[in-house]
Amino acid sequence: VIVAKSSLNSDFFAPAVIQDIEQAARAVNFTISSDVPTGSLLRTLAATKPGGLLLELGTGCGMGTAWILDGIDATARLTTVDSNAQFSAIAQRFLSGDPRVTFYVGDGEAFIKSQPPAHFDFIFADTWPGKFHHLDETLALLKPGALYIIDDLLPQAIPIEGHLARVENLITTLEQRNDLHITKLNWSSGLIIAAKRAHS
Numbered sequence: 014v015i016v017a018k019s020s021l022n023s024d025f026f027a028p029a030v031i032q033d034i035e036q037a038a039r040a041v042n043f044t045i046s047s048d049v050p051t052g053s054l055l056r057t058l059a060a061t062k063p064g065g066l067l068l069e070l071g072t073g074c075g076m077g078t079a080w081i082l083d084g085i086d087a088t089a090r091l092t093t094v095d096s097n098a099q100f101s102a103i104a105q106r107f108l109s110g111d112p113r114v115t116f117y118v119g120d121g122e123a124f125i126k127s128q129p130p131a132h133f134d135f136i137f138a139d140t141w142p143g144k145f146h147h148l149d150e151t152l153a154l155l156k157p158g159a160l161y162i163i164d165d166l167l168p169q170a171i172p173i174e175g176h177l178a179r180v181e182n183l184i185t186t187l188e189q190r191n192d193l194h195i196t197k198l199n200w201s202s203g204l205i206i207a208a209k210r211a212h213s
């Protein structure tokens with residue numbers, strides 16, 4: 014049997030800083046960074062928003078942040094939010110030299126409530142507020158045509174109490190909205206990409 018070598022392989026061409034972030038996250042036992050395929054997807058989607066305003070809810074140690082920054086152009090701006098100062102400080106150590114990113118250390122819920130409606134072109138919701146609660150408020154922050162991305166929808170390597178039920182509820186809620194076009198990706202950690210419809 015001859016097996017053709019496919020270029021559809023797992024080469025993701027990660028930005029160099031990813032390795033440093035991985036190492037720093039490991040040193041503080043932070044095990045919930047976005048994986049490489051998700052990072053690559055974030056970079057690709059972020060690149061569709063030149064001059065855009067992007068938001069990441071849940072900075073962690075900066076893995077998603079680094080990939081998004083690798084995707085956006087010089088005029089786009091990213092705000093990333095985390096309530097944990099220690100994790101955010103790790104991300105800032107590697108990424109705060111980039112003038113396009115602003116680090117907000119504080120509760121995601123308060124941040125969401127402080128933002129004007131239809132403000133963002135891209136939201137990666139990778140923590141509780143914006144995903145499992147304060148969903149309506151977060152979706153209201155999307156401009157028409159903006160992207161809303163969530164990951165970790167498949168069962169987790171380390172089981173989290175109630176995760177499956179929360180995810181099922183979230184997917185049903187998103188499917189019932191008539192202002193979004195959603196695509197479910199049974200890939201990587203399990204993702205949904207939603208686009209805010211210009212007319213619902």
Ligand SMILES: C[S@@+](CC[C@H](N)C(=O)[O-])C[C@H]1O[C@@H](n2cnc3c(N)ncnc32)[C@H](O)[C@@H]1O
Nearest residue numbers: 046047071072073076077095096097121139140
């Ligand atoms: C899954 S991690 C984020 C991973 C990161 N986006 C990445 O790509 O590697 C979730 C983060 O949410 C933060 N977090 C938990 N509850 C929060 C809240 N209420 N507001 C803001 N951040 C929160 C945690 O400190 C943690 O760093």
